[in-house]
Amino acid sequence: MEMRSEKDISGCSLAGFISESGERISGDVIISSIAVMHERGNGLGGGFAAYGIYPDYRDYYALHLICDDDKSREQAERFIENNFYIECKEPIPTRNVPSITDPPILMRYFIKPMVESGKEDDFVMHAAMKINAEIDGVYVISSGKNMGAFKAVGYPEDVGVFFRLEEYEGYTWIAHGRFPTNTPGWWGGAHPFTILDWAVVHNGEISSYGINKRYLEMFGYRCTLLTDTEVMAYLFDLLLRRHRLPVEIVAKALASPFWEDIERMPPGKRELMMAVRSVYGSALVNGPFAILLGYRDGLIGLNDRIKLRPLVAARKGDMLYIASEEAAIREITNPADVWMPKAGEPVIGRLKGEIQ
Amino acid sequence: MKRIYAKEEVCIGCRLCEIHCIVQHSRSKRIIKVFKEEFPRPLSRVIVEEKGPLSFALQCRHCDEPFCVEACMTGAMYRDEEGRVMHDRDRCIGCWMCIMACPFGVIKRDEGKVASKCDLCPDLEVPVCVANCPNEALVYREVE
C-alpha cells in the first residue's frame, strides 16, 4: 500500500451559480464573482467547472487532460485510442497571460467508451483513475459529458482569462481560488476535482481524510491527487450515483446531525438517521469545510456539521448563487433573498428546464 | 438523628475501626504515640464481632428509650438535645448497672469506672470509625 505523505490543505474562496431554467451564461460572470475574493487566495491555484458548455458534443464524454510533455501525451492518447472512440481531439484554447507561466500541454478529447450501454460511467471512471495512477506525467482534469474543468497555477481571475472562459456558455459555473500551504506549482493540485460529471470545489481541511480514503478504496476508488478534496468528489459519486441515495440523505451522511439532536427527532426520522450514521460512518467528513458540488442536474452547497467555514447563498428569479462571501454574489447580481446556510443543511439547486 | 449502621456483607474484620476509635479518644490523637506511649490506652468504643467469615462492627445504638439511662442512678448516662446517649465521667460512680442493662453489650468497664461507650464523635462531622473503614462497611445516616 503506497502512502502519500504530503497532504494539501485547501483554501479559500468559492463561488458558483446555477440557472435552474437551463439558461446558458458566459464565463465572464463567474470570473467577476471570484475576482472579488482575491485576498482569500495567494495566487497559487485557481479553477473553474462549467456545465452545458459543449452542446455540439453533448453525448460524448469530454476528457480534459494536462500532460507534462509530448511523450506522456502520446502515451495517454494510445490508451484512449485503445479504449474509446474519439470523435474529436484538440488543444484547449488559451491566451497568453503574463502571470500564468509554464503551462503544461492542455488537451481535450470527445470520446465514447467501447462497452455496452449501462456500463459507460463506471468504465470512464476507472479509465480516468487508471490514467492518473499509472501514466506518468498525465492527469485527467475532467471526464464528464457536456461539462469541463479548467484549472491552473495562478489567481482564478487570471486563470479564467487564460482559458478564454468568456467564450463558453454554461448553465452552471463553479470557481475556486486557492491558498495552499504545501509545495505549490502543480496544475493538477488546483480545484475543482472531478469524477465523471461531479465537480467539487472545497474550502477546508478534512481531518477524517485517512478513513474516508480507505473507505472509498474498498469500492474501487483510487485517491491519487495528493489532496483531501478528491474524497469529496468520490463520496458524492458513491452515495449519489452508485448507492442512489437522495441528495438530502447524502448531505446527512457527510455532515451528520449530532446524536443528541437525533434523539429528539420523531421515531421514523430518528431510525433513519441512526442507520445513516451507522452504515456511512466512514463517509462522515470531519473537519471544517464549505463545498460546492456541481453535477449535470444541479448544484449543491454544503457546510460541515459545525460550520467552520463561511458559505452564503442567494436566489434571484430562477438563479441560485452560492459563495464564500456575500460580496462575491452582489458583484454579479442584486439578489432578492440572501441567507447563511446552517451547518450540515445542503443548499440545492436543480436543473428544471431543458438546457438552452 | 444520624446513627452508625454496619453492612456486614462487606465488613472484612480488619478492626481498623477499633484502632481509630482508640486514637480519637486519646490525649495526643497521634496513632503511634497513642499505641506506644500513652498508658492507660483508651478503650475502643466499637467492638468487632466475628464468627467464621461473618463480621461487623457494633457500637452503642443510641436508643430512643435507653435502658442504660434508666438504670443509671447518678444521671451520668443521659440523652442530649440531639438524641445522642452520652456519658459524663465525672458523675459516674462505677456501679456498672448500665452494663447490666444494655441489651447490646456495648458498654465496657474501664479502670474503676464505666468507660467506652460510643459518643458518635461529637466534635467531628463523621465519626472516625465510619470515615476510616477501608471497605465502607459502616455508614452514618438517618434512618426513619
Place this chain on the structure above:
Amino acid sequence: MSLSLIQQEFVVERDDEKCIRCEVCVRQCSFDVHTYDPEYDEIVTNDSRCVGCHRCASLCPTGALVIRRSPLEFKENANWTPGVLNNIYRQAETGGVLLTGVGNDRPYPIYWDHILLNASQVTNPSIDPLREPMELRTYLGRKPEKLEVDMTDEGPRLKTELAPQLKLEIPVLFSAMSYGAISFNAALSLARAAEIAGTYYNTGEGGLHRDLYRYGKNTIVQVASGRFGVHADYLDVAAAIEIKIGQGAKPGIGGHLPGEKVTGPISETRMIPVGTDALSPAPQHDIYSIEDLRMLIYALKEAVEYKKPVSVKIAAVHNSAAIASGMVRAGADIIVLDGFRGGTGAAPLVIRDNVGIPIELAIASVDTRLREEGIRSQASLIAAGGFRSSADVIKAIALGADAVYIGTAALVAMGCHLCQKCYTGKCNWGIATQDPYLEKRLNPDIATRRLVNLLNAWGHEMKEMLGGMGINAIESLRGNRLQLRGVGLTDTELDILGILPAGR
C-alpha cells in the same frame, strides 16, 4: 523432605518504630505471611510466602510496611535471569506445569508506546470538548454496504432493515472474565458499571449467575469450549453472544479454573461438580474448521431468532487476518481479537509468555485485509489485550478497531495489584477468589464506583484527544491511520501498521 531451592521474590520490611501491633496485617494476609507473637509482643514475618500484593502495606494504619524485591542476588547473567532459575527450581521440585495469572509480563515491544497522535493547528481548528459536542457513541454489529431510502410525501423513509446492533456510549467494554476466575462481587461490579456507563461486560466462560440476569441487556454471554453454563435462559437474557475460540493469554488451549475455586455457587452456575478442576478443552470440539464455525454461528442466531449479534473471539496469532476474513464470511457480526498481553486467571506460564502476537499489529493487519476484500462493514472489530490508558484505546481505534475490551485495567481499577497469583484463589483484594472471607473485601458499591470513574475519566480524555485532532465524532477516527505517526519503528513495522514515520 529436601531443601526447597525456590527463591522468595519479596521481603517485607517493617519499621518497628511505626508498628503498633494492631494485627491488621496478620488478619488481612491470606498467604499467612504475618503472625503475632504475644509472648514478645511482636509480629513475625515469613517473607517467603509474600506474593507482593500490597494488601498489608495498603491497610497498615501507620505505613509501617514496605514490600521490596528480595535482595538476595545471583551473579549477573543476562541469559540465566533469576526468574528463569526459579522456574527451573520449581519444576524440579514439583514436576508440574508452572501456572500463572494476569497477562504476559515480558519485555516484548509495546507498539502503543511507539505511536503518536496528531493535533490540528492553524489550517484546521481543534475542537474544545467542554464547549462543543464530541461524540463517542459506537454501534457494534453487522452493517449493510449501503442503505435504501424511499422518498415519500412525508419525507425520506428507511427501507433497509439493519441487523441487530449493540449501542455503546463509549467504545470501551469490559472483557471476558469468568465467574469463577473472579468473585461474584467482582462480576456484579462489572455488570453494574456497564449499565451505568452505557456499555457492556462479558461473562467469560463461567456461565451467568442468576442474580446477574437483571443486567442482561448490558451482558455479552460467552459460549466457550467447555460450554459451562450454556442453556436457553443464558442465551435469552443476553444482549449478544460470543463464541470463544481462543484468548490472548493462552492461544490454542482452553480455560482453566483450579478446583480450589470451584465452590457451591460456581458449581451451580457452571453445571459441574464442586471441587473439580474446570478444564475447558483446547478446541471447541464441534468447531474443527471454518465451516463448522459457520454452523455454530447460525445455530446460535436461530436460537435467538436473529435478534442478537453473534461475536467470535480469537487470540491474535500469525494468520489472524486470514482467520478473521473467514470468520466474517462465516457470519460473525463482531470479531474480537485478543492480543498476547491479554490477562487470565490461570494459564501455563510458558504459553502465556511465548504464544500470540501484539494486538497492535493484529488490528492493523485484520483491518487492512478486511478492507482489501471489501468486507470490512460486515463485522465490527473489538480489540483486547493489555490496554492501559485512553491513549491506547484511541490509537487502537485509529488503527481500525471499532471498540476495545479492557480486562486487566478494570481489575486494577477495582484494586488488583498484579501479583499474578489469581490461580491460587487467595486474592487478598477479593477479586480473583471464591473464599467467602476474602470475597467480602471487594465492596461492589466501591468497585462499581471506581469502574464508572475509570470509564468517565477515559471518556473525557478521549474527547480531548479527538478534539485536538479536529474531529468531533469517533467514526471519523476509526481506521484513520493518517492521524498516527510512528517513532522508533522499522520500515516493516510501519508498513504493517499502515502508518507513516513521524516527520513525514
